[in-house]
Amino acid sequence: MDALLLSLRLALCVSAILLAGGIPLAYWLAYSNWRGKFLLEAIVALPLVLPPTVLGFYVLVAMGPQGPLGKLWHTFFGHGLAFTFEGLVLASVLYSLPFAVQPLIASFESVDRKLLDASSVLGASRFKTFSRVILPLSIPGLVTALVLSFAHTMGEFGVVLMVGGNLAGITRTVSIDIYDHVQSLEYAAANRMALVLLAISFTVLSLVYAVNRQVGSQLGRRLWTPWAAK
Amino acid sequence: MGGEVIAPMLTARVQLRRSNPGAAPFTLDVSLQISPGITILFGPSGAGKSTLLDCIAGLVRPDAGRIAVGDDILFDSHTRVNRRPQERRVAYVFQTLALFPHMSAEENVAYGLDGLPQQERTARVDEILKAFRVDTLRKRRPSEISGGERQRVALARSLVTQPRVLLLDEPLTGLDSQLKSAIVDDLRAWNDARRIPILYVTHSREEVDALGERVIAMDHGRVVGEGLPMDVLEAPRRRRLAQAAGFENLLSGTVVDLREPDGVMRVRLKESLCEIEVPLGYATAGDRVVVAIRAGDILLATAPPHDLSARNVIEGRIIALETRGTLVRARVDCGVEFIVHLTPGATRSLELAEGRRVWLVLKTHSCHFVQE
Numbered sequence: 141m142d143a144l145l146l147s148l149r150l151a152l153c154v155s156a157i158l159l160a161g162g163i164p165l166a167y168w169l170a171y172s173n174w175r176g177k178f179l180l181e182a183i184v185a186l187p188l189v190l191p192p193t194v195l196g197f198y199v200l201v202a203m204g205p206q207g208p209l210g211k212l213w214h215t216f217f218g219h220g221l222a223f224t225f226e227g228l229v230l231a232s233v234l235y236s237l238p239f240a241v242q243p244l245i246a247s248f249e250s251v252d253r254k255l256l257d258a259s260s261v262l263g264a265s266r267f268k269t270f271s272r273v274i275l276p277l278s279i280p281g282l283v284t285a286l287v288l289s290f291a292h293t294m295g296e297f298g299v300v301l302m303v304g305g306n307l308a309g310i311t312r313t314v315s316i317d318i319y320d321h322v323q324s325l326e327y328a329a330a331n332r333m334a335l336v337l338l339a340i341s342f343t344v345l346s347l348v349y350a351v352n353r354q355v356g357s358q359l360g361r362r363l364w365t366p367w368a369a370k
Numbered sequence: 371m372g373g374e375v376i377a378p379m380l381t382a383r384v385q386l387r388r389s390n391p392g393a394a395p396f397t398l399d400v401s402l403q404i405s406p407g408i409t410i411l412f413g414p415s416g417a418g419k420s421t422l423l424d425c426i427a428g429l430v431r432p433d434a435g436r437i438a439v440g441d442d443i444l445f446d447s448h449t450r451v452n453r454r455p456q457e458r459r460v461a462y463v464f465q466t467l468a469l470f471p472h473m474s475a476e477e478n479v480a481y482g483l484d485g486l487p488q489q490e491r492t493a494r495v496d497e498i499l500k501a502f503r504v505d506t507l508r509k510r511r512p513s514e515i516s517g518g519e520r521q522r523v524a525l526a527r528s529l530v531t532q533p534r535v536l537l538l539d540e541p542l543t544g545l546d547s548q549l550k551s552a553i554v555d556d557l558r559a560w561n562d563a564r565r566i567p568i569l570y571v572t573h574s575r576e577e578v579d580a581l582g583e584r585v586i587a588m589d590h591g592r593v594v595g596e597g598l599p600m601d602v603l604e605a606p607r608r609r610r611l612a613q614a615a616g617f618e619n620l621l622s623g624t625v626v627d628l629r630e631p632d633g634v635m636r637v638r639l640k641e642s643l644c645e646i647e648v649p650l651g652y653a654t655a656g657d658r659v660v661v662a663i664r665a666g667d668i669l670l671a672t673a674p675p676h677d678l679s680a681r682n683v684i685e686g687r688i689i690a691l692e693t694r695g696t697l698v699r700a701r702v703d704c705g706v707e708f709i710v711h712l713t714p715g716a717t718r719s720l721e722l723a724e725g726r727r728v729w730l731v732l733k734t735h736s737c738h739f740v741q742e
Contacts, residue, residue: 258468260455261427262482262531272481276472 143317151293154232158240158289166244196302199231223305231303239288247281291344378440380404380567385434398591406565413588419571423537427462428455461528462537469512475523476508482531498526518549536568618665618709625657642705646682648737660740665711667736671729682732
């Protein structure tokens with residue numbers, strides 16, 4: 141159960157951070173006219189195609205005692221980042237970034253531009269337009285972003301293994317736990333955990349699709365899911 | 371001194387060049403002065419009307435020019451002034467209305483009044499909802515009210531901020547004419563007390579006739595006519611404008627000769643021996659021109675008419691008769707094809723039928739000379 145609680149705690153932290161950081165990032169990506177925007181778009185989408193081991197490897201190197209992140213962390217907190225819960229959160233945030241940012245971009249972009257023009261000519265600042273018009277009309281996108289980053293973090297394996305190792309109560313998440321059980325031929329225990337994860341994932345995805353259908357039909361459009369991207 | 375406060379005039383000189391890949395570059399080059407009251411901006415779609423409004427509202431930046439309300443400069447390319455839309459106090463009702471779908475009518479109207487104390491806000495919202503007769507719908511969302519009601523809410527939302535100029539981009543399309551004129555009446559009543567310049571964009575001839583105000587006609591990014599609807603639209607100077615103004619017959623031809631003492635010139639219609647007399651225009655013999663004639667201005671006779679003041683009598687044959695409601699549309703082949711509008715009664719009493727020989731009678735002054 142330790143592993144499950146740890147996974148839940150990790151997923152909650154990661155989706156909260158991603159929502160807070162993803163909203164300004166997605167706003168910028170949706171509305172900026174900067175020419176080099178595509179570079180940042182590519183970077184945000186990288187975790188979708190990169191093997192988790194590659195991402196995990198570089199994050200591990202950066203977080204190591206000689207790496208820039210590890211050094212920085214050490215000067216502030218007096219200990220390293222690798223193989224800690226904080227390190228795991230950081231790596232997971234990077235890994236789940238596209239799952240939060242893409243649905244946000246998609247829902248910000250689908251807000252009718254004329255509504256934004258109307259808001260401007262009525263005297264509203266950019267912030268007011270964002271908080272009173274764009275955000276309320278993007279609630280389905282926010283839900284999708286939250287749910288997908290939660291689910292994706294719950295199920296991640298490769299990055300956790302690379303960055304977190306396998307420390308009980310600190311970095312041993314459900315997926316690592318299942319792997320451990322299988323390695324030691326404890327199939328019954330592995331099956332219990334696997335079922336829990338399966339149930340969670342299924343529930344979460346049903347939720348996403350239900351919200352999508354309900355709200356999508358109201359707004360007359362479909363929301364972003366990784367399977368319908370681009 | 372006291373007396374009536376006269377709202378300042380809107381002056382706009384706008385130059386803008388846009389090149390879209392795959393399309394011909396579009397140039398907007400206009401200069402306008404809009405006095406308080408309703409001015410109609412008329413022209414076919416693609417004439418640049420909406421782009422001009424976007425420039426005045428500050429949503430699109432012109433390449434050059436100057437836009438001002440009275441002495442207050444909103445945009446000036448020389449002194450590099452370009453005020454943000456938020457600071458212009460120019461209200462704008464879009465064709466799609468752009469009401470906020472997640473807010474009630476009341477919340478939509480109150481949206482632009484954030485800086486005001488609660489009490490004044492409520493008072494102003496109440497007043498304008500009543501003036502536009504939508505105070506009973508205040509709690510409803512845009513999706514829960516009719517098209518006409520949405521248009522009223524959109525007008526109320528933009529006028530409640532007490533703008534100095536109102537821009538209307540075909541705000542009443544899709545409404546029947548009765549509903550349209552009821553809304554326009556309320557808008558007029560509201561503006562009688564304020565007298566701000568209102569620029570009303572439309573491409574519908576019917577709306578121009580209903581509003582009956584000063585018209586500025588635009589085409590291809592330029593002003594092509596200005597004045598009363600009669601003067602601007604009854605004798606259009608450009609082909610596309612003639613089409614938009616409802617001239618069913620646009621016939622190309624060549625000027626044969628000018629008869630200046632009679633005030634007419636003769637034009638031979640393309641690929642036929644038909645010659646008609648039209649009022650003198652700026653043309654010389656041999657020029658290629660277009661003649662615009664309304665289908666309703668053509669008389670039709672079943673025997674050769676004589677003793678007429680009308681100078682143009684052309685013989686032809688009916689090739690098709692189509693009934694459209696209370697109107698019969700006849701296609702007549704006279705070497706070139708004419709469209710003639712008749713009443714069903716006249717069609718019956720003249721026993722018109724396809725193949726029948728007829729004579730068309732055109733008054734010289736119903737034939738308008740149009741530039742390509």
